[in-house]
Amino acid sequence: MNASSQSPSHQVVIVGGGTAGTTVAASLLRQRPELDVAVVEPSEVHYYQPAFTLVGGGTYDMDSTQRAQKETLPETAIWIHAGVATFEPDSNQLTLEDGRQVQYEHLVVAPGIKLDWDRVEGLREALGSNGVCSNYSPETAPYTWECLRQFRGGNAIFTQPPPPLKCAGAPQKIAYLAADHLRRNNLSPESNLQFYSGAGALFSVPDFVPHLQKVMDRYGIGVNLGHDLVAIDAERKVARFATKDANGETTEVEQPYDLLHVTPHQTSPDFVKQSPLANADGWVDVDKGTTQHTRYPNVFSLGDASSLPTSKTAAAVRKQAPVTVRNLLARMDGEALSAQYDGYTSCPLVTAYGKVMLAEFMYDGVVTPTLPLSPFSESRFYWVVKKHLLPPFYWNQMLKGKEPDIAHKPLKTG
Secondary structure: OEEOOOOOEEEEEEEOOOHHHHHHHHHHHHHOOOOOEEEEOOOOEEEOHHHHHHHHOOOOOHHHHEEEHHHHOOOOOEEEOOOEEEEEHHHOEEEEOOOOEEEEEEEEEOOOOEEEHHHOEOHHHHOOEOOEEOOOOOOOHHHHHHHHHHOOOEEEEEEEOOOOOEOOOHHHHHHHHHHHHHHHOOOHHHEEEEEEEOOOOOOOOHHHHHHHHHHHHHHOOEEEEOOEEEEEEOOOOEEEEEEEOOOOOEEEEEEEOOEEEOOOEEEOOHHHHOOOOEOOOOOEOEOOOOOEEOOOOOEEEOOOOEOOOOOEOHHHHHHHHHHHHHHHHHHHOOOOOOOOOOOOEEEEEEEEOOEEEEEEEOHHHOEOOOOOOOOOOOEHHHHHHHHHHHHHHHHHOHHHOOOOOOOOOOOOOO
16 A cells, blocks of 8 residues: 555546445456556544444453554555544545645545534533543543443433434443443442433434334433533533523523533534535435435445445445445446445344344334344344444454345334
């Protein structure tokens, strides 16, 4: 791999060396080794983020979630070790933060999502000490486990912002692991666990809501919907939430905490939001079936920064990447774009140590299991899949551009 200091033009430029960008780069080069592919990525470390919840729950090693970026990108890809400042799609080029310009024949935009830590007043200053933790950062996920181990009772609060966010089940997964940990250590009677969500429902797919509510009830976790975290007073150890009263007026409520797990607000990266590629909501504006841009036909986008109307997960990228690659190659060959993404995504909802409810669904919230197992049951099998099988699949198959797959089918109801 060449760390490029000058990259004037490439056949394919991929913005983002995370899950989506690396998978597309590897698949393209696996199918057409002669392609000139450049990956624009400022980070030197690639993280397996789906394991952060397990790290925070004390059942996965943080070191196992990370590898050097240069080891995960394809050897024949050109790594442009920089961040993007602006896109100029009318000129088929982008400008890097250091001022260099990169030209392309085709562009794939996959820079991920922005964690907006500053959206909550006092969060950045409080994070990582005095019981304020988050599994959404590799720097702070290990501290979550430290907080759980040191917790001896009191108020434990778990927050979720309004959508969009990546891995929307993660905020409640850590609540379940915390509750299970406290139960195993006979601390439940002294503990008051509360889940505060800025969303209007416990989960985006209605079929899963009653089953997840049963898990909350089993642990005695209070569910507070429509409550958006707006401020943290670390000195007083108080979290402040915005909510609406019966008249629709916004009010604020305070909740003291001894342990506070925060899921940060999330948005598209600034350089995407402010670009000609973005839609009104700030996401790269693509066709939800082909992943091709709606206005620039030589531009594709997938993953968290795209406008694809589905949950933002690695499982979604696993299905989006082959579609993007097939359609990109078809366009390069002057052929029609025939591959279609159906919105598939999945969320392994960890409900206890050793138990997972696997939520798989497509566009419009259609439940679509891969295996002939009840998607609403808590399964030890899926715990083994999440903890032991998916990480090596990620590193050795997905990021290598290999595309083994098992078809998913809509769940028959009635």
